[in-house]
Amino acid sequence: MLHAVLIAKVESRLHLAPGLGGPLAQLPPLLSLERLVFVLIAAAFAVLTVTLAFGIVYSEAFFGRAMRFEHKTVFVILSWLIFGLLLAGRWRYGWRGRTALRWTLTGFVVLMLAYPGSRFVLEVLLHRA
Numbered sequence: 091m092l093h094a095v096l097i098a099k100v101e102s103r104l105h106l107a108p109g110l111g112g113p114l115a116q117l118p119p120l121l122s123l124e125r126l127v128f129v130l131i132a133a134a135f136a137v138l139t140v141t142l143a144f145g146i147v148y149s150e151a152f153f154g155r156a157m158r159f160e161h162k163t164v165f166v167i168l169s170w171l172i173f174g175l176l177l178a179g180r181w182r183y184g185w186r187g188r189t190a191l192r193w194t195l196t197g198f199v200v201l202m203l204a205y206p207g208s209r210f211v212l213e214v215l216l217h218r219a
Contacts, residue, residue, distance in 0.1 A: 124190075128180060131194065132163045138201075142170060161211050165204035172197035 097108045117123065149157035157163065178194040179185040185193070203211055 113173065124178060124186065128177075131164075131173060132177060136179060138166075138170055142166060161216065162204050162208060165200050169197050169201035169204065
C-alpha cells in the first residue's frame with residue numbers, strides 16, 4: 091500500500107509546479123532518474139554477462155568439475171534473460187514507468203533467489219535440508 095502511495099506521489103510530480111515541498115522536492119527530475127536507472131541496469135547486465143561467461147568457461151579450472159546445472163545457475167540465467175528482455179523492451183518498445191518497474195523488480199527478486207535466497211530455495215521451495 092505504501093509503495094502505491096509513493097509511486098502516485100512521484101508520478102504526480104510530473105504534473106505539479108516546481109514548488110513541490112517535502113522530501114520529493116530534493117529529487118532530480120524523473121526523466122533524469124529514469125535515465126540513470128537504465129544506465130545502471132545496463133552496466134549491471136554487462137557485469138552479469140561477464141560473470142556468467144567466466145563461470146561457464148572457467149568453472150572446471152576453479153572447482154575441478156564442469157559447472158553444474160543447479161538452482162543457482164537456473165536463477166542467474168533467468169535473471170539475465172529478464173534483464174536482457176527489459177533492456178530490449180526499453181530500446182525497442184520504449185518501456186517506461188510501471189512496465190519497466192515490474193520487469194526490474196522481477197529480475198531483482200529472481201537474482202536474489204540465486205545467492206542470498208539459496209537457503210530459502212532449498213528449504214522452502216525444494217524441501218531439502
